[in-house]
Structure formats: structure tokens, C-alpha cells
Amino acid sequence: MTSRTVERRGDRRHRIALIDGPNMSSLGRRSKQVYGEINSLADLQRYVVEYGEALGVEIETFDSNHEGYILEYIHESADRVDAYIINPAGLTTKGEGVRHALEDTGLPTVEVHFSNIQAAAGSSRGLGGGSISSSFTHTATGMCMGLRQYSYVGALTALVHALDDQGFLAPDA
Template sequence: IHSSAANADAYIINPAGLTEIGIPTKHALTETGKPVVEVHFANIMAQPSAPRGLPVGPWDSVFSSHVTSVMMGLRQYSYAGAIYALALALDDKTFLGESIDSTVA
């Protein structure tokens, strides 16, 4: 993550097995200062009986409170949604605040 930050505009991550324990990865992503979208095939916050929930859910992600966005529960479409939304957001000059005029008139 650290070695790619200079060449990356943003990150999309499926933390999978690191969802509950990936604190070093979370810190590395946060330190880049880049937008991060967390993606999950299933809805990790759903009860096991819910549609698209995990059989062992719900899970608490160490990433969710530190990322720009979370896409989950839409199976493969979670990934497509993350890519599409992030591409649009990065083209929006106000998304990260670059075009906000902070000068006092």
C-alpha cells in the first residue's frame, strides 16, 4: 500500500479475512490520504437469516469507520458499484474539496 500510494488515485479493498483484525492494513490505507472503498460480496452487517447475509454474521469491520464508502451485499455488483461510484467521485472536483473556495471576500 505504501509503495503504491504515489501512483494510486484511490483504493478499493475487500478485506475478507482481515475484516475484523486488519488494523495494520487499515492504518496503511488511512495514511495514504486517498479515498478508500471497502467492498464485500455479502452484507456483512446482516443477520444470518437475512438475504445476502453471511451464515456467521454479522461482522464488525475495523475498516468501515475509516473508509470513504462501503459497498456490500450486491454480490459481484458490489465491486462494479464501487468502481463506477469511485470513478465518478474522482472526476467530481468537489468530492475531495479541491474546488471549495475558502478565501474570504
């Protein structure tokens, strides 16, 4: 990745947890039309970590095909991270336990997806079976989807700017 400097409002080195859920481990073997040219989950995680470094933040990565491990990770990481980015992947429609755990942390959470999960069947960036509803969206701070690995970059950039903006995530006065 080419080194770039991104102008930020703050200079705090935030720690952001990146969680990739079930089926992301098969990245690189999935539809190139939807998932692009990323060859593996490890490549994606390296890409996001390097982008985080360019933003001046630390990215802590975690992935699992098992919901219980993701829950345990959220519970044990909540005191050391400032926010979460999650691609719930195979848990998107049914991952209520994970969604509750993220909500209970009280930390900002941005949901990401390589595909546009709201796109109609046959759409170039949608899922083969058509649109799905995420159980995460209604409690997430924000969402970025349909932009392949760039969904992660968009989510990370926006989240860092939101964390730097003291008023953005503060309760209404």
C-alpha cells in the first residue's frame, strides 16, 4: 500500500477492532464480481491494518467462523478498544448475540459488507440470492457496503473522523 497522510481533527492513536465473521475465511475463493481480487482474509486484514497506520490508528484484527468465539472476543476486548468495525458475514441475519454484545459495549460500531446486501438478485455488487436484512444495522453507528474491500476503508476513515469529533458521538445535550 502506498503511504498517504490523511488530515485528521485529532491526533489520538485510537485502537479499532476489526471483526470478520463466518465465511470470510473463504475470501479469495468467492465470486470475483462481488468480492474482487483480494486473495485471502489475511490479505484483507493487512490492507486494513496498513490503511489504519496511514490514518494514525491501530487496528486489532479478529476473525472466526464461530459465533461463540466472536462473542468472547467482544467481551474481552471492550476495555481496550475505542470502536468496532464488523463484517458479520454469515451472522448478518441471525447474529443477535453478537449484535447485543456490541451494543452492550457502548462503543461505536460500523457494519461493513463487501457486497451490497440490499441489492436485487443479479445486481453486479449484490448477493446471488437477492437482498437480505441485517440484524446489525438498526444498532450500528453506521454502515458501509457494496464497495468490496473499499467498504472497510470507507468505514475506517469515517469512524476515525467520528472518534476525533468530540461532539459527533456524544449524547444529545
